[in-house]
Amino acid sequence: MSQIGIFFGGKDNGSTAKVARKIQELFGDQATVHNVSSAARQDVEKYDFLILGTAAWGIGEMHSDWERFIDKLVESDLADKKVALFGLGDQKIYPESFVDGMGTIFCRLPHKENVIGYTSTRGYNFYYSTAEKEGKFVGLAIDDDTQKEFTDKRISDWVKQIRAEANI
Template sequence: MKQAGIFFGSSSGKTAAIASRIQDKMGSDKADLWDVEVSSPEELLGYEVLILGIPTWGIGKVQEDWEHFMSRLEDFDLSGKKVALFGLGDQESYPETFADALGKLYEVLQKTGCSFTGSWPVAGYSFEGSAAVKGGRFVGLVLDEENQPDLTNERLDKWLKDIFTSTPKQNVYHGR
């Protein structure tokens, strides 16, 4: 079993593409890729590190595959799991609800007993409100492929380095 599981939901393909880039950067020998549309929460149990990717649709809506997956997570025990979150949003079109789905996923996961890693600074974004901000930081990496695609690669590299530096046992990122 690989050390990390990357789980994502994607309607337009953008979150799937980011999940695939993360796997490429880590190495496919270190991380498995799972689409939540065709997987179950039980699959989360097979990994020490979970990387979960969720897009926000329109005015703060959770992507449809994640809606179903999240409803099954509510009574799940993920104690001992290290969870890193990433989300996609559009800060210009939806500045009041930027990356809200990421915050909603975080709220559900808080009840599972997991520990979180990979919070991300809000500096460098222009938005008015986000359910994904807790304690002045995003609960995970936020990417805006509509307005800031040129920053994605640099943000991914820094975030992955931060995640796996904070969990030295999980030496799965090699900066590819």
């Protein structure tokens, strides 16, 4: 049975979609991937656990499809749902807004206490990120542009971490 909804914003052939699919593969039948461009509020409501992902765009922005979807998300009853976040970015070209799209999703969540899967900022080189809170990223940070070689391990370590934290 699918209990985990993975929602990403971006092109189906983009890096964010690729990361979403890798996370899904590691969870197997437990997880289903949705592109937010065609997702509805009912899709959010059927899961106990949501994994939300976006690349960073513009100045601290989420992907534009998320700008349209985020209201549907936050109008859903999220009080009893666990949430984990992943964000993509480029720390060399955008070191002052690294993975800020993930920070924006976090900022909009009404129940921040339900967020699991925080990760260390060690191994990244950036000046500022809205996705960093008290020295940690609020989710998984992926830089597939300049640190592609770490992507697979970062994803698999994080999936192990959230399995342990969520007991799934």
